[in-house]
Amino acid sequence: MTHGRLIAVVGPSGVGKDSVIDGLCRVRPALHRVRRVITRDADAGGEDFDARSQDDFEEMVAQGLFCLDWAAHGLRYGIRSNVLTRLARGEDCIVNLSRAVLAEAAHLAPDFVVLALTASPKVLQERLAGRARETEAEIAARLARDAACVPADLNVMSVSNDGPLDDTVMRVLAGIYPARG
Numbered sequence: 001m002t003h004g005r006l007i008a009v010v011g012p013s014g015v016g017k018d019s020v021i022d023g024l025c026r027v028r029p030a031l032h033r034v035r036r037v038i039t040r041d042a043d044a045g046g047e048d049f050d051a052r053s054q055d056d057f058e059e060m061v062a063q064g065l066f067c068l069d070w071a072a073h074g075l076r077y078g079i080r081s082n083v084l085t086r087l088a089r090g091e092d093c094i095v096n097l098s099r100a101v102l103a104e105a106a107h108l109a110p111d112f113v114v115l116a117l118t119a120s121p122k123v124l125q126e127r128l129a130g131r132a133r134e135t136e137a138e139i140a141a142r143l144a145r146d147a148a149c150v151p152a153d154l155n156v157m158s159v160s161n162d163g164p165l166d167d168t169v170m171r172v173l174a175g176i177y178p179a180r181g
C-alpha cells in the first residue's frame, strides 16, 4: 500500500496555519488533521488540541508517546506517535509544525511536504491582535520571534496567505492534489 503524505504547515505566528488547515480539511475530509498536545490552557481557544500540564507533558515524553516534540513561545508541543500508523495505512496527514523541527519531521514519512505560508508583517500584526488569544506583550514577542529557516533540501510549497482565506485554500489544494489526466 502507498504510504500517506505528511504535510507540515509552517510560517510565522498569525500567518493562518490553523485556518488554512481547517479549510483544507473541510474540502478534503479524508485529509487527517493531527491533533497536537500543548501545555496551553484548555480554554485558550483557537485550534482543537490536547491540553496538558508541563509535568504531564514531560511524562508523555519520557514514556515515548511522541514521535516529535518541541518548545516555542514558552510552551511545549507534541505529536503522538499514532500518526505513524495512519501514514502507514496510506492516510494523508496535515499538521501545524515549528520550522525548527522540519529536518527531524522529514524522517517520519517517506513522502514529506512542507507548506510554508507567508503574509506581510502588517497583516500578521493585525491578525494576531484580532485573534485576541495572546496579550499585547505576547503578540510583540511572537512578531519578533527569529524562527529557524526552512531547510532547503525539503519539498517546499510556498503560498501567500495575504489575501482571502478561501483563495489560499484553493491554491494549496491545487498544489497538493493536482488534477490528474
Ligand SMILES: Nc1ncnc2c1ncn2[C@@H]1O[C@H](COP(=O)(O)OP(=O)(O)OP(=O)(O)O)[C@@H](O)[C@H]1O
Residues within 6 Å of the ligand: 011, 012, 013, 014, 015, 016, 017, 018, 019, 020, 046, 127, 128, 130, 131, 161, 162, 163, 164, 165, 166, 168
Ligand atoms: N486569509 C485570511 N484572511 C483573514 N483572516 C485570516 C486569514 N487567515 C487567517 N486569518 C485569521 O488570522 C488569525 C490567525 O490565524 P491562525 O490562528 O490560523 O494563524 P496561525 O498561523 O495558526 O497562528 P499561530 O502560529 O499563532 O497559532 C485568526 O484570527 C484567523 O481567523
Ligand SMILES: O=P(O)(O)OC[C@H]1O[C@H](OP(=O)(O)O)[C@H](O)[C@@H]1O
Residues within 6 Å of the ligand: 010, 011, 012, 013, 072, 073, 077, 096, 097, 098, 099, 100, 145, 147, 148
Ligand atoms: O516560529 P516557529 O518555530 O516556526 O513555530 C513555533 C510554533 O509557533 C506556532 O505555535 P502556536 O500554534 O501559535 O501555538 C507553531 O504552531 C509552532 O508550534
